[in-house]
Amino acid sequence: MTTQKYKDLVEKRITQTLQEWSEQSQITEKEIYRFLHNLKGTAGTVGMKEVEALAESTMLFFSDDSHKNWSMEEWGEYLFPFKTLIDKNSSSIMINPPNSANQLNNEECRQSEILIIDDDVELVAILKEALEKQSYYVSIALSAERGLKKFYGSKPDMILLDILLPDKSGIEVLSQIIGKAKKEYIPIIIISGEHSKEIQLHAYSLGVMDFVQKPVDLDLFLMLIKNRFELKREWQEAIIVDELTGAFNRKQFNQTMKQLVSDFKRTSRIFSLALIDLDHFKKVNDSYGHLVGDEVLQAFSHLVLNSIRVEDTFCRFGGEEFALFLPNTNAASALLVIERIQKDFSSLKFSARDEIFQVSFSSGITEVTEAAQESDKLIEEADQALYASKNAGRNQTTLYSKLLSAIKKDSVLNVIIVDDDALIRRIMTSHFSTWTPANIATVNIKSFANGLDFLQADWYSSEEKYIVLLDGVMPDIDGVEVLERIRRTYPEVNILVIMLTGRNNQADIVHALQMGADDYVIKPFHIPELLSRIERLAYRFLF
Structure with a gap:
């Protein structure tokens, strides 16, 4: 349905509602409030800015909790202007939606995420709106407990942390996360009304990047955020090894892919790519804690690095997902390598909270060919094979074939x-x-x-x-x-x-x-x- 048709529906609803109410002796204030509340949201969504503004200002005269009855003479003074507005102006500015939701892609999903841990909801709302206008994704935690959960669950790219929180001090939160944040190159910025010299010295000694005092100068703050993200990108570009696991990082993955593809185009030297994902890894973190989860990642990486050749390249692709390049190796030979590592890893035993547990992984393998010699295509094929392994029950490896591309996940x-x-x-x-x-x-x-x-x-x-x-x-x-x-x-x-x-x-x-x-x-x-x-x-x- 076109946006114009949505606009017509809004106008029709206004007209019908006012007509129906005009035929009734009284209308409850709660009904009026809900009508205005819905109208404000709907009109704004389809781009009818004047109707939205009128609904927002009119809502101030009504309450959702009131049981007062209003006669037409009383409510008409507030609501009939809507009819006048839509009759006079039928060309409200519209916001054109995308032709299809398919226009969204994974790059949008990977926009930088900022986690705000602060119970000052008014400030949080202001910061969220301002930051999202700059194309950052903002997640919010109003307590330390929720903030810790979001930090370990979503791996944000930056953290904004208040000192005073309802359940525990922001300094306690900082002490818990600073080690992992440093390993993952996640900047932490304190934003607080508590800004004594002692608190600032302690925060800086623990490893925060900046200490911003409330009230916040929004223009300066947004520029600070931009500056810190630019610095973060420089950090990431300067390193090629993932500090936690010892595997190469995503930057080296991209460089290796580029080099191997170039060699294939020039010399026809084949290579295989395996994508590896640890099975049910979130359950490990949830059951035993993230420090134990880190131990599992380190053990897995150590095993792989000691199981591959010098010319192979092992990378941490993201989170609990890894990639292995095997030059001069066809897919069938790569399968034997991965299955051997798979068997060895699944036999490892981990201990936590007086329990013994084991972890497996799933993998997908593809081989460079004349038909698939671009990096995006190779990653897509290995990814399809990986998800075939997961959907088949996990703890197994699948070779890519054209049949997989015809099978939906x-x-x-x-x-x-x-x-x-x-x-x-x-x-x-x-x-x-x-x-x-x-x-x-x-x-x-x-x-x-x-x-x-x-x-x-x-x-x-x-x-x-x-x-x-x-x-x-x-x-x-x-x-x-x-x-x-x-x-x-x-x-x-x-x-x-x-x-x-x-x-x-x-x-x-x-x-x-x-x-x-x-x-x-x-x-x-x-x-x-x-x-x-x-x-x-x-x-x-x-x-």
């Missing part, structure tokens, strides 16, 4: 929209219906008009993944209560929740983040922005 991602605004549900369902993220066979789209219908529906399967778009203000059961029930009932590892909220609902934002919301988007939102967020979450969530 088995991964299923469910996007569930819970919003009482029918037009918002319709717009989002229409856009997401064409979304085809990488390595996912099926994206299922479901929508619910209220939280109660959603909670009572048979929507959950432990074998699938879910991203829930949850409106913060709904009749009967509001979004925060729905979120609480989701987190109480289902494993968090399978469900990501994005709250959709109005700008004035700061208390809802705070409560939602405290209850485990993974992100929030302020209404009105732009569909391309929302799609970008969801694709990034799906990328981190599934892979």
Whole structure:
């Protein structure tokens, strides 16, 4: 459906609602508030800026908690201007959505992520908005516990940390994460109203990069962030070895790929590429802690480095995923190498918390050919073979063949929209219906008009993944209560929740983040922005 048609639907809804209400003797204030709340979000989403602005200013005169009844003479003074506005001006500025959600790609998913650990929700909201305008992705934690969980779970590119947090001191958080942050080259910037010389000296002695005093000068702060990311990129370009594992890093991976492809084009010297991913590694971190997870990564890397030839190149591709280049080796011979390493690694025993556990890995192998001699193509083929191994039960290796490219991955991602605004549900369902993220066979789209219908529906399967778009203000059961029930009932590892909220609902934002919301988007939102967020979450969530 075109954006103009969405605009027409909004205008039709306004006209119909005012007509229906005009025929009733009284309307509750709660109904009026919800009408304005939904209208503000919908109008802004489809680009009707004047309607959005009028709805936002008019909402201030009404409350969602009031049970007062309004006559037409009373509410008409506030609402009939909407009819006048749409009759006079039918050419509101529209925001053109992308032709297809497929325009989003993995590069957008890999935009720099900044984790803010701070319970000052007003400052957090300001920083989030300003940073995301600069194309950073921002995740938020309002407590130390949530911040630590997000740090270990999402591996952010930078951390903004407050000293005063509700559950423990930011200095305690800093002490816990600084070692790993240094190894991963993650800059940490303290932002705090507590800025005595003693605190600053202690923070710098622990290893923070900067100490910014509140209140924050936004222009200077944004330039500081840009400067620190440029410095981070220089660090990354200056090193080729991953400090944690001893494997080469992504930079060396790219250089090796370029060199081997060039050699093949010049001399026809073949090589094979194996992508390796440790199975269920997140469960290791969740069950035994991230220090134990690091020990597993180090043990795996040590084993591989002692099992390959001098001319082979072993790289940490990202997280728990690795890559191995084998020059002068065809795919069948590479398979024998990987299977030997696979057998040796799966026999290793690790000890933690008085338990013994073992870890396996899955792998996919491809070989350079005349038909596939570009780096992107080779990575894609090895990736397809890797996911074939995972989908077949893990702890195995698959050789790429053309048959794999014809087989869709088995991964299923469910996007569930819970919003009482029918037009918002319709717009989002229409856009997401064409979304085809990488390595996912099926994206299922479901929508619910209220939280109660959603909670009572048979929507959950432990074998699938879910991203829930949850409106913060709904009749009967509001979004925060729905979120609480989701987190109480289902494993968090399978469900990501994005709250959709109005700008004035700061208390809802705070409560939602405290209850485990993974992100929030302020209404009105732009569909391309929302799609970008969801694709990034799906990328981190599934892979």
